[in-house]
Amino acid sequence: MTVVEIPWVIDEHTRIKHALLTKYVDPWMAIFFAVQTKLGKEQKVVYFDGFCGPGTYYNDESKTDECSGSPLLVAEVANRYLDEDPKRSVIIHCIDRNVQCTEMLKKKIDELNRHNQDWQVHNGEFVDKVNEVLDLFDQSDLRYQPLFFFIDPRGYSGYPMKSLERLLAYPRAELFVNFMVYDIVRFWEHERFEKDMIALFGTDEFKKVSDCTTPEQKYAFFINLYSSCLLKAGAQYVMPFRVNTPSQGTRPRYYLIHASKDILALKTMKNNMAKVSDAPYRFEAIGLVSGQMSLFENPDKVALRERIEELCRSAKGWVDYDEIEDWAYANTAGVAKTIKEALIELEHDGKVSIKRQPGQRKNTVVSGARIRADK
């Protein structure tokens, strides 16, 4: 077993992962606080860091200064919202099986807890601790609150699909999973990992990967299978993000997978991903398996334009812009800007007609417009 020094030196992948996490958690809190206020409800959200680590990293090998890990980054975002309005609550539960990690984090997160919030650090296995906490939630109103679960293990065991199914049963649950596909491709065949793989996917269908011949096909197979399993487990939208590594071409070590039950959650995540996608280790939303895409198709190679045109043709009549936008968010790499650009190009090329509402400008397409494929 590798002995890991705690804390350890942060790597570039982790920085990128943190950028996306904080860029998402920030508007996630803002949106839910605004909705709760509008509905006259208490402003309350819950963040779970399922594999929290020690909360800090060394910035580089000199080990002279430190930066924050995921639980502290989220605690810092929470503090900003609590400074603005101390009536709000941000509940945080952190889990790690390594006692050195939990002790170190506990000290740091307590120091940050200037608004006296319910911030707890649990030492133990993710599956055991998350179930203990959720058993308590089930006896309170917390089960109805927005729950965000960050699942960031260093491997492929310890977060079985069966447990994720319980998380996804909560009405406002969202999952953000660091899916270590590189290790899965390396180890899936080893007999001693069979049990882990069955637990990870919740099925033995992963064995069908043996029909794949190239590593790219294996990657696509596992990502698509995992995404489908999350959908079966209760998610309504699943979006895998590839975190590109310059030296590794199209074979990144991991994908970040966002699973939610609400199109607004998916849209917020993709929009924020687009904002950080020019970082050196870019993110890419790769879309996921859908009825029209074969399992081995590389989704980002299928042009957004063609897919939108195909959707309009299959609709056989006028379709609302909002409907196209929701579909494209869920099934392609597109975000509002690129979806609109694709439609305008299709209109210029005579492939679709756009019926705009009075007052809506040409060369734009917005909510209220209707679109139809031309002959």
Ligand SMILES: C[S@@+](CC[C@H](N)C(=O)[O-])C[C@H]1O[C@@H](n2cnc3c(N)ncnc32)[C@H](O)[C@@H]1O
């Ligand atoms: C990649 S690190 C987490 C880093 C942290 N999320 C961050 O971004 O700052 C993974 C952590 O998960 C813990 N871990 C691994 N398997 C676990 C399990 N089954 N249950 C709980 N913790 C686990 C390890 O001890 C390690 O600290």
